[in-house]
Amino acid sequence: MNSELKREDKPEVEVREARPAVGEPVLLGITKASLATDSMISAASFQETTKVLTNSSIRARTDPLEGLKENVVVGHSIPAGTGQREYRNLVVGSKSELEELQAAVGGDGEAPTGDGAAGDGAPSEEDVEQIEASGSEN
Structure with missing residues (x-):
């Protein structure tokens, strides 16, 4: 590589000793992550269903059904691809x-x-x- 660069009058590649990547594994609790969502239906579908639904009922929460998961749970078209609201009344023909x-x-x-x-x-x-x-x- 450097020989090619020398022939083309370009700066040579500098070489330095490689260092291995350093990392630390972090385990995130998927249960807490799923409960932190704005959608109560999505949260209830994962774990602690009774707790989520009870708390949502007490607080009179509503779910706007904006995500994929909650729309699947209630049997609606998912808001992706041709299921997006802007395509719902689209008529296709020749x-x-x-x-x-x-x-x-x-x-x-x-x-x-x-x-x-x-x-x-x-x-x-x-x-x-x-x-x-x-x-x-x-």
Whole structure:
């Protein structure tokens, strides 16, 4: 390595004696760490369930269900990937379906307003039911 650096007129690498890494093992209590979370459901799911739920009930605590663990416990979609709130009402379809919808609303991209009566461009309740039924078949 140094011979290559000399040929390229670059400073040589300095060498010093290596020292081994020094460390000290520290055992953190996972129980206390899990109980320290802001989510009472997450804390209760680990250990000391009765204690956590009793204290939370006495203090009238609520859980905003912001983490993965508490959402799994209560059976909700997790707030990650396509389960994020911003994607919950996302409709996925083909480009031809998009073009058909744009043509139906006049091509301006604005959603129609109305109740579907008198050709106002808005989907009627029957249209919505058909769309939902066809979506559940897939």
